[in-house]
Amino acid sequence: MKRYFFLIAGFVLTQFAVAQTQDAKMKDFVDALMKKMTLDEKIGQLNLPGSGDIVTGQAKNSDIGRKIREGKVGGLFNIKSVAKIKDVQRVAVEESRLKIPLIFGMDVIHGYETVFPIPLGLSCSWDMKLIENSARIAAVEASADGINWTFSPMVDICRDARWGRIAEGNGEDAFLGAQIAKAMVKGYQGTDLKANNTIMACVKHYALYGAAEAGRDYNPSDMSHQTMYNAYFPPYKAAADAGAGSFMASFNEVDGIPATANKWLMTDVLRKQWGFKGFVVTDYTGINEMVDHGIGDLQAVSAKALNAGIDMDMVGEGMLTTLQKSLKQGKITTAQIDAACRRILEAKYKLGLFDDPYKYCDENRAKTDVFSNEHRKVARQTAAESFVLLKNENNILPLKKSGTIALVGPLADNKENMPGTWAVAARFSEAISVLQGLNETVGSKVKILHARGSNLDADSLFEERAGMFGKSLRRDHRPAEVMIKEAVDIANQSDAVVLALGESAEMSGEASSRSNIEIPGVQKDLMKAILKTGKPVVLVLFTGRPLAIKWESENIPAILNVWFGGSEAGYAIADVLFGDVNPSGKLTTTWPQNIGQVPLYYAHKNTGRPLGEGQWFQKFRSNYLDVSNDPVYPFGYGLSYTNFSYSNIEVNTTSLKGNQILAATVTVTNTGKYDGKEVVQLYIRDIVGSVTRPVKELKGFQKIELKAGESKRVSFGITPEDLKFYNYDLKYDWEPGDFEIMIGPNSRDVKKVKVNWSK
Numbered sequence: 001m002k003r004y005f006f007l008i009a010g011f012v013l014t015q016f017a018v019a020q021t022q023d024a025k026m027k028d029f030v031d032a033l034m035k036k037m038t039l040d041e042k043i044g045q046l047n048l049p050g051s052g053d054i055v056t057g058q059a060k061n062s063d064i065g066r067k068i069r070e071g072k073v074g075g076l077f078n079i080k081s082v083a084k085i086k087d088v089q090r091v092a093v094e095e096s097r098l099k100i101p102l103i104f105g106m107d108v109i110h111g112y113e114t115v116f117p118i119p120l121g122l123s124c125s126w127d128m129k130l131i132e133n134s135a136r137i138a139a140v141e142a143s144a145d146g147i148n149w150t151f152s153p154m155v156d157i158c159r160d161a162r163w164g165r166i167a168e169g170n171g172e173d174a175f176l177g178a179q180i181a182k183a184m185v186k187g188y189q190g191t192d193l194k195a196n197n198t199i200m201a202c203v204k205h206y207a208l209y210g211a212a213e214a215g216r217d218y219n220p221s222d223m224s225h226q227t228m229y230n231a232y233f234p235p236y237k238a239a240a241d242a243g244a245g246s247f248m249a250s251f252n253e254v255d256g257i258p259a260t261a262n263k264w265l266m267t268d269v270l271r272k273q274w275g276f277k278g279f280v281v282t283d284y285t286g287i288n289e290m291v292d293h294g295i296g297d298l299q300a301v302s303a304k305a306l307n308a309g310i311d312m313d314m315v316g317e318g319m320l321t322t323l324q325k326s327l328k329q330g331k332i333t334t335a336q337i338d339a340a341c342r343r344i345l346e347a348k349y350k351l352g353l354f355d356d357p358y359k360y361c362d363e364n365r366a367k368t369d370v371f372s373n374e375h376r377k378v379a380r381q382t383a384a385e386s387f388v389l390l391k392n393e394n395n396i397l398p399l400k401k402s403g404t405i406a407l408v409g410p411l412a413d414n415k416e417n418m419p420g421t422w423a424v425a426a427r428f429s430e431a432i433s434v435l436q437g438l439n440e441t442v443g444s445k446v447k448i449l450h451a452r453g454s455n456l457d458a459d460s461l462f463e464e465r466a467g468m469f470g471k472s473l474r475r476d477h478r479p480a481e482v483m484i485k486e487a488v489d490i491a492n493q494s495d496a497v498v499l500a501l502g503e504s505a506e507m508s509g510e511a512s513s514r515s516n517i518e519i520p521g522v523q524k525d526l527m528k529a530i531l532k533t534g535k536p537v538v539l540v541l542f543t544g545r546p547l548a549i550k551w552e553s554e555n556i557p558a559i560l561n562v563w564f565g566g567s568e569a570g571y572a573i574a575d576v577l578f579g580d581v582n583p584s585g586k587l588t589t590t591w592p593q594n595i596g597q598v599p600l601y602y603a604h605k606n607t608g609r610p611l612g613e614g615q616w617f618q619k620f621r622s623n624y625l626d627v628s629n630d631p632v633y634p635f636g637y638g639l640s641y642t643n644f645s646y647s648n649i650e651v652n653t654t655s656l657k658g659n660q661i662l663a664a665t666v667t668v669t670n671t672g673k674y675d676g677k678e679v680v681q682l683y684i685r686d687i688v689g690s691v692t693r694p695v696k697e698l699k700g701f702q703k704i705e706l707k708a709g710e711s712k713r714v715s716f717g718i719t720p721e722d723l724k725f726y727n728y729d730l731k732y733d734w735e736p737g738d739f740e741i742m743i744g745p746n747s748r749d750v751k752k753v754k755v756n757w758s759k
């Protein structure tokens with residue numbers, strides 16, 4: 001035992017020593033380089049301009065080319081292809097005075113050319129290996145195509161389904177969000193950032209972007225520091241702890257100061273409290289926008305950003321054009337410019353760009369490693385893992401591989417909408433639609449009839465807004481009744497109907513907030529008409545956010561939520577519909593009954609007048625006149641083609657002291673006919689606190705596989721670490737007392753046991 005201890009301690013010390021030497025080497029290198037740099041060149045490193053219209057072979061003669069030559073550019077983003085990137089890099093390392101290479105970023109959010117499910121969907125897999133691997137593959141592809149820095153992971157916690165960018169994050173929970181943040185950073189950065197197939201992560205949007213008031217994008221976020229630290233910060237901190245190389249400031253204000261100028265956020269919390277050592281970039285024109293926020297003119301806000309701890313200015317060139325003047329006027333210091341410049345140079349050093357500026361520009365790799373069959377296969381499996389089965393009355397699903405199926409809906413035969421929002425590098429024309437997926441997988445056995453049935457929305461202008469960036473739904477101009485009739489006709493000739501309905505890809509994502517989160521009326525009319533045929537109906541639901549589908553949950557017999565599953569989604573949908581894959585996804589957001597309940601989240605506080613469990617309505621209690629407090633689908637919810645039963649919780653003791661470990665165990669049994677996967681979830685309630693505590697908080701989960709009829713014991717080892725929270729003084733500690741331990745298949749249907757824990 002002792003020997004192992006010394007071996008491990010020895011290994012850790014050696015690693016530490018290696019890291020120290022590497023840091024010292026980097027410092028020497030950057031010191032020497034910075035000695036040669038003029039003030040202008042240092043400020044130039046802080047500049048991340050838009051790449052404009054660089055044409056391959058023409059970088060030299062472009063405006064950007066001129067700036068690069070003059071040492072006024074630190075990096076570029078969203079340029080695609082080795083040829084273009086090489087061309088620009090050549091100007092930097094051959095024609096600029098100090099030959100400092102550029103860093104190349106891109107929004108590689110959920111895959112590169114091989115697109116994985118939107119992050120909200122991916123999070124529903126609750127499978128950290130799978131999530132890490134999706135980021136790994138994204139890094140392999142992006143790095144093969146010249147990219148060495150990704151603006152991901154997006155780890156903003158969101159409790160408001162109106163906000164369109166909820167699609168880009170991992171849902172409402174801080175604990176799960178933190179695990180996913182770590183997995184993503186690991187997937188992108190690997191163990192060696194210098195390797196040519198790893199890329200630097202950029203954690204965004206720091207901070208609290210997901211708490212935009214009224215769910216309207218870019219709106220202020222305003223909350224107590226306790227809520228920040230306990231419910232919103234953990235994923236950012238976890239990503240910093242995991243060694244993320246960079247952070248991106250968010251657009252919103254925090255505590256009345258835009259995040260981009262918020263020194264408390266950028267320096268006190270991020271660097272001093274969390275020990276973050278990388279660099280911070282603004283979001284797109286984040287500095288310039290502070291003029292409209294109303295905290296100064298461009299010179300003032302650029303100085304404020306630098307003062308706050310921002311190192312790189314995306315697009316707006318506020319720093320490039322005003323920092324010299326601010327320095328002369330004593331509004332900023334040379335030391336601040338030096339610190340920011342150093343962090344950018346260090347990032348380039350860590351990526352190995354000074355050893356080889358073309359390290360990520362290997363045409364051969366670009367040919368073999370991007371959109372490979374192997375990656376597409378993983379994307380197909382990953383998509384199926386992200387789907388959430390919300391309802392399956394009378395076991396309509398899986399469908400039989402025989403007979404006739406009517407496939408109906410505006411999203412059934414559309415490739416462009418499959419990858420979902422923020423898929424900059426996607427090959428849209430090669431994405432697999434539902435119709436294609438069904439035809440190619442079961443088409444030889446099942447006759448597939450198809451009709452569009454309806455448009456996305458009755459309002460053509462809304463549909464235009466919801467079909468931006470080349471993702472048009474190609475509106476059908478026939479009258480709605482004619483389209484519905486055509487769909488009903490094919491439904492009548494079929495054994496079952498699959499409806500591909502919901503949101504288009506651009507109905508979520510940036511600047512795609514909605515004040516009504518129901519499925520558009522014209523699609524509801526179609527559903528009603530199809531239900532009247534009396535045929536078994538399956539709703540394949542596309543969405544980038546939780547939707548208010550109370551009516552559908554009561555009237556449609558089977559609902560499979562498929563988010564936006566990426567390049568191979570059409571195949572994955574067929575795999576699940578026909579039972580080749582048993583769905584196992586679980587929601588990572590609460591699905592409300594209506595928009596008026598929002599924000600609705602499971603880890604809420606109790607109030608002084610809580611409603612008794614399962615009750616509604618009581619006068620002078622915390623509830624509504626017109627709707628109960630319940631969601632339609634709770635956080636953590638998702639069905640399978642099989643059933644799982646949970647035993648009561650066994651604990652090793654109900655009375656603990658200090659650092660003892662509480663073992664809480666349940667036996668989970670697969671009582672159905674299919675092999676399946678189940679996400680077993682652990683929640684804890686701290687019953688009495690020095691501050692009010694949530695009614696439950698996720699503290700652990702395990703995704704297990706059970707053959708039909710099989711049972712497994714699932715144990716959680718709980719320590720005081722799991723009881724800690726940030727108290728009124730923002731001290732991270734636990735408080736002795738009674739705790740409720742809950743284990744179950746979702747946040748609602750849990751078994752409970754009470755324990756006492758003294759210090």
Ligand code: BGC
Nearest residue numbers: 078107151204205283284510
């Ligand atoms: C978004 C960021 C993104 C950036 C660069 C901004 O509009 O908020 O998430 O990384 O653009 O494309």
